[in-house]
Amino acid sequence: MSPTPATQADLDSIAGRLGRVPRGVVGIAHRCACGRPDVVETAPRLPDGTPFPTTYYLVDPIAAGAISTLEASGLMREMTERIETDAELAAAYRRAHEDLLRRRAALGDADVPEIAGISCGGMPTRVKCLHALVGHALAAGPGVNPIGDETLGRLAADGGWPATCPHTPADA
Numbered sequence: 001m002s003p004t005p006a007t008q009a010d011l012d013s014i015a016g017r018l019g020r021v022p023r024g025v026v027g028i029a030h031r032c033a034c035g036r037p038d039v040v041e042t043a044p045r046l047p048d049g050t051p052f053p054t055t056y057y058l059v060d061p062i063a064a065g066a067i068s069t070l071e072a073s074g075l076m077r078e079m080t081e082r083i084e085t086d087a088e089l090a091a092a093y094r095r096a097h098e099d100l101l102r103r104r105a106a107l108g109d110a111d112v113p114e115i116a117g118i119s120c121g122g123m124p125t126r127v128k129c130l131h132a133l134v135g136h137a138l139a140a141g142p143g144v145n146p147i148g149d150e151t152l153g154r155l156a157a158d159g160g161w162p163a164t165c166p167h168t169p170a171d172a
Contacts, residue, residue, distance in 0.1 A: 003028055006037070009090040013036055013041065014040060017059050018059055021054075024045070024047060024052055026040070029041040029056050029135070030135075030138035038058065038059060038063060039057065039059065040059055040163075041139065041142055041146045042054060044104050044107055044108065051115045053119065054118075054135070056100075057132075060136055062072050062161050063131075063134065067131050069153065070149065070151065070154060071130055075134075075151075075154075076125075076126075079127040082152075083125065083126065093123065093145075093146060095126055095144075096118060096133075096136065096140075096144055097123035097124035098124075098145065099140060100136055101119055120132035120135075120165050121136075133151060134148045134151050134155075137152055138152070
């Protein structure tokens, strides 16, 4: 999947969702069912010079809230334990880490040595931020980030995001 350019309407929508002006947006990496941006692709260095390793930033507050609930349940610890004991899962997670590094390199991260080799979410050895892993899974598509995919599956199984979109196209 390839990001699409962000329009001013997209940036306004994101600002409304975040409660602040978005920084370093390169494009829209994923949209919810109504077409509203829910994941942005972000530059490896923000305009103020800050290194920013989170290439795919989840901007949907409903998704973020649902994921925070999963994180609070201890899910990240359980997933990290599985990565430590399941060689197949660990290999797939390492490939997802490498995919993220390749995608960020395409954005020009050579000038950001502070984040060299760092992708996001604790990758490749632990699970630290499900928000970032879901952002990558949505941007890359199914089958690339196993932890992000699993988290999306759990959200949908709970009958929540992204199974339903509470927005109408007019809200987008």
